[in-house]
Amino acid sequence: MRHIRVNKVYSQLLAFLASEAVFLNLVSWSPIKLVAFGILILVPGTFFSYLIKIPKLILWPSRVAFSLILFMLIGLILNTGLPFIHIITPLKVVYLLPSITLVTLLLAWLALKRGTNRVQRNPNKITVKIAIMLTLFLLMLIAAVLGTIRLNNGSGNQLTMIAFGGLAILNLIAIFILKKSERYIFPLILYITGLSVLLMFSLRSAYAVGWDIQTELHVFNLTASNHRWLISNDNNVYNATLSLTILPTIFKEFLHVSSETIFKLYYPILTATLGPIVYAIARKLSTNRQAFLAALFFVIQGEFIQQLPALARQEIAYIFFALLLFYIFDKSLSNQIKKIFIIILGIAMIVSHYSTAYVGLGVLLIGAVVFRIIMSCLKTPDRKEKSFISVKILAALLLVTFFWYGQISNGSGGLITAIDTSFKNLITENSQEQKSIVAQEVLFGKPQSNITLVDEYSKNVINKQLSPNGKTLLGGNLVSAASVQSVPIKSSLLAKANSTITFISLKSFKLFLILGVIIGMFQIIRHARLKVDYPALYSVALGFSLLLLAITLFPSLSLFYNFERMYQQSLMILGVVIMLGGSMLLSYILRKKIYALIVISILIAGYFFSYSGFLTEITGGDPNMQLANYGTAYDEYYQHNGEILAGQWLVNTKRHDQSIATDVFGQVKLNRFYNTDKQIYNNLIVHILDKNTYIYETYTNRNLGVELEQYNNQIVAINFPTSIINNQKSLLYTNGDSSIYY
Numbered sequence: 001m002r003h004i005r006v007n008k009v010y011s012q013l014l015a016f017l018a019s020e021a022v023f024l025n026l027v028s029w030s031p032i033k034l035v036a037f038g039i040l041i042l043v044p045g046t047f048f049s050y051l052i053k054i055p056k057l058i059l060w061p062s063r064v065a066f067s068l069i070l071f072m073l074i075g076l077i078l079n080t081g082l083p084f085i086h087i088i089t090p091l092k093v094v095y096l097l098p099s100i101t102l103v104t105l106l107l108a109w110l111a112l113k114r115g116t117n118r119v120q121r122n123p124n125k126i127t128v129k130i131a132i133m134l135t136l137f138l139l140m141l142i143a144a145v146l147g148t149i150r151l152n153n154g155s156g157n158q159l160t161m162i163a164f165g166g167l168a169i170l171n172l173i174a175i176f177i178l179k180k181s182e183r184y185i186f187p188l189i190l191y192i193t194g195l196s197v198l199l200m201f202s203l204r205s206a207y208a209v210g211w212d213i214q215t216e217l218h219v220f221n222l223t224a225s226n227h228r229w230l231i232s233n234d235n236n237v238y239n240a241t242l243s244l245t246i247l248p249t250i251f252k253e254f255l256h257v258s259s260e261t262i263f264k265l266y267y268p269i270l271t272a273t274l275g276p277i278v279y280a281i282a283r284k285l286s287t288n289r290q291a292f293l294a295a296l297f298f299v300i301q302g303e304f305i306q307q308l309p310a311l312a313r314q315e316i317a318y319i320f321f322a323l324l325l326f327y328i329f330d331k332s333l334s335n336q337i338k339k340i341f342i343i344i345l346g347i348a349m350i351v352s353h354y355s356t357a358y359v360g361l362g363v364l365l366i367g368a369v370v371f372r373i374i375m376s377c378l379k380t381p382d383r384k385e386k387s388f389i390s391v392k393i394l395a396a397l398l399l400v401t402f403f404w405y406g407q408i409s410n411g412s413g414g415l416i417t418a419i420d421t422s423f424k425n426l427i428t429e430n431s432q433e434q435k436s437i438v439a440q441e442v443l444f445g446k447p448q449s450n451i452t453l454v455d456e457y458s459k460n461v462i463n464k465q466l467s468p469n470g471k472t473l474l475g476g477n478l479v480s481a482a483s484v485q486s487v488p489i490k491s492s493l494l495a496k497a498n499s500t501i502t503f504i505s506l507k508s509f510k511l512f513l514i515l516g517v518i519i520g521m522f523q524i525i526r527h528a529r530l531k532v533d534y535p536a537l538y539s540v541a542l543g544f545s546l547l548l549l550a551i552t553l554f555p556s557l558s559l560f561y562n563f564e565r566m567y568q569q570s571l572m573i574l575g576v577v578i579m580l581g582g583s584m585l586l587s588y589i590l591r592k593k594i595y596a597l598i599v600i601s602i603l604i605a606g607y608f609f610s611y612s613g614f615l616t617e618i619t620g621g622d623p624n625m626q627l628a629n630y631g632t633a634y635d636e637y638y639q640h641n642g643e644i645l646a647g648q649w650l651v652n653t654k655r656h657d658q659s660i661a662t663d664v665f666g667q668v669k670l671n672r673f674y675n676t677d678k679q680i681y682n683n684l685i686v687h688i689l690d691k692n693t694y695i696y697e698t699y700t701n702r703n704l705g706v707e708l709e710q711y712n713n714q715i716v717a718i719n720f721p722t723s724i725i726n727n728q729k730s731l732l733y734t735n736g737d738s739s740i741y742y
Helices: 002-023 030-051 056-085 093-114 128-152 158-177 180-202 212-226 246-255 259-271 274-282 288-299 302-310 312-329 335-352 354-378 391-408 412-425 437-444 450-465 468-474 492-525 534-553 563-590 593-611 614-619 632-637 641-653 664-670 699-704 722-728
Strands: 659-661 693-697 706-711 714-719 731-734 739-741
Touching: 002 030, 002 093, 002 246, 030 056, 030 093, 030 246, 030 259, 056 093, 056 246, 056 274, 056 312, 056 335, 093 246, 128 158, 128 180, 158 180, 158 288, 158 593, 158 614, 180 259, 180 274, 180 288, 180 302, 212 246, 212 259, 212 312, 212 664, 246 259, 259 302, 259 312, 274 288, 274 312, 274 563, 288 302, 288 563, 288 593, 302 312, 302 563, 312 335, 312 354, 312 534, 312 563, 335 354, 335 391, 354 391, 354 534, 354 563, 450 706, 450 714, 492 534, 492 563, 492 593, 492 614, 534 563, 563 593, 593 614, 632 664, 632 699, 632 706, 641 664, 641 693, 641 731, 641 739, 664 693, 664 706, 699 706
Parallel strands: 659 693
Antiparallel strands: 693 739, 706 714, 731 739
16 A cells, blocks of 8 residues: 555656646647646646545545635745745746646655555556546537637537537436446546536637626736736725636646637636536435436536636635535534634635635525524524524624625625615615526516617616717717627527426426425424434525525516626525426326436436527527627627737727727627727717727627616627718728727
C-alpha cells in the first residue's frame, strides 16, 4: 500500500510540474492546455484529499472545489501583500506560479508524511458495456462542440440536434441497462451530459453571449489588464466577487488564452461538476437510480442550459453551495472537520456571488428553524440534535456576507432595497409590473401582448422622458410596434403534441414536488427513516419551497433574484424530493417500482426534448439559440463580430463627456467596454436629439429594423427609427453588422 501511495503522489506531482510548460507559455497547443487545466484544478485538491478522508461519492468534485478555493486564497494573499513591498502587479504569472507550486509541493509532502491509510485501490472495473456507454457519451460531447462551431460558421444544426437527441436517449438507456455494480459511472455520465449542454450555449459566437456576462467580462478584464484586483477599479458589486476577478485572472495568466475563452470554455468545464454533486446529495435520500434522475433533472433545466453559462459568478458559487449542502448532511466526517469544511465552502460561496450567498444562507436559516420545530415536536430520545448546522457558524457566515458586501463593496444595498420595495409594492394595485416574467405567468397568466406593451411604453416612458421641444421636432407618432416575423409552424399536429408533452411533464413534476414534500413530512412525523438526515434535508427542502412561494408573491424579490435562478438553485435539494414524490405516487398506482421508474424516465426525456428546443426545431416555432441562427434569443443575445468592432471604435473615439444611446440589448453588448453602463442609455428615441450622444446600431437594429427595449420586465419590440436618425445624425462608422451615428 505504501508503494502505491508514493507512486500516486509522485506521478501526480510530476504531471503538475510538467504542466508548468503550459503555464510558462512554452506550449501553446489548445488540447494540451485543456489537459494542463485539468491537472491544475485536480492535483492541489487531490493532495488535500489525501490529508482528510473525503467521501468517495463526492471525491473528485471536492478536489476541484478545494483547488479553486486554494487559488482564490493565494491570489487574495498576493494581491493584498505584494503591494506593500512595491509590487503593483501581484497577479502576474511570475508571482502566481511559484506561490501555487510551493503550496502544491507542501501539500504533496504532507500527504506523503501523513501515511497511506487514506487511499484505497479502486474496486470498480471498466466492463465492455461501460466502455461502449462512455464512448457514446463522449461522441455526443464531440457532436455538441462541433455542431456549435458549425452553427457559428453559418452551417446547419444537424450535429447539435444529434447531440441533444443522443444525450436524452443515452441517459434513458443508462438508467435501465447498467447493473447495480456498474452504476458507479452515473456521476461521470452526468458530468458529460452537463458539459455538453453547457458548451452548446457558451460556445455560440466567437464572443461571450448573454446578459450579465458582458459586465462580468468587463470586471474580469479590469483585474486581468492591471494584474491586480482593486475595488476602486469599478464601484460595482460584480467587482467584489473573486469568481470574476482573481480566479479567472489566475486561469488567464496560466493558460495564456483570451478572457472570452476563460468564460466560454473553462468555466463550463468547472460548472459541469454540479451534476455529480447533486447526485451525491440525492443519494442521501434515495436509490442510485432515483438520485441519477434527480441530478439529470437538474442539468436539463432551461436555466442550466441557457442562462447559467452566461452567469460566470454564479457558476462558481453554485459549486461551493452544492458541496456545502452535501457536507452539512454528511455523517462520515468528524464534527470538527465537518465544521471546517462548512466554513471554508460557505466563505468561498460568499466571495463568489452575493445573491447565491443571500439565498443559500437564507434557506439554511429557515431550514434550521424548521428543523428545530420538527425535532421539538418529535421528542425522540435518540435524536439530540438541536440543529443540523451550528448557529455560531451560520451567524459567522452571515457576518462575513455583511462585511464583504456591505463594507468592502455596496453589495448589501441591493438586498435591502429589494426587501423594502417588495413590502411597499405588496399593497399596490399594479403589483404585476414589478414581477419577473415567470412570476407573472405563475400568478397572472400570460404576459401582455407586444402591441399593448408598446402603447404603455410610449405613454409612460417616451412621453414622460422626451421634452416638449423634442416631441415637436421629431413629430407625432414616435414609436410603433414592430411586426416581428414569427417562425412558421411546420406541422400543427406536431406542434400540438409538443405543447402536450411540455404541459404533461411540467404539471407532473409540480405534482411530484407537492407530494414529495407532504409525504416526506408525514414520514418524519411517523418517525420513519430517521436513521439518515431525513428531517434536516426536508427542512431545507421546505425552506426552498417557502422561498419559491415568496418570490412569486413579493413583487420586487423576483427582480432581485428571478424565479428561474431560485428554482434552479432549489433543485439541488428539491430534485430528489420531486423524484421521491413521483416514485411514491406512481408505485402506488402502477403497483411496481420499475414501472414508476419507467414513467418518470419518460417524463424527464420529454421534458428534455421540449425545453432544449429539440421538439420546437422539428415542429417549427421560435428556436433556442443553440439550434438556429435566427429567433428571439439569437436576435437579442448573439454577439456579431461587427458589433464588437463598432464597440471598440467607440472606445477609441468617444470622449468622457460624450454618451451613447442604443436599445436595451445594445446596452448589454456595450457593457463589456464601459463601467456599469453609466454613459450608455437605452430608450434610444429619447436621446436622438442629444448633440453629445452617439447612436449605436446593433445587428438586429440594422438588419431586422427592430429596436428592443425593456418595459415592466418584458421586452418591447418597436420599429427602429432609421429615418429619424438619418435626419438628426451623421453616419460615422459602419461595417455591415453595426453602425455608429453622431
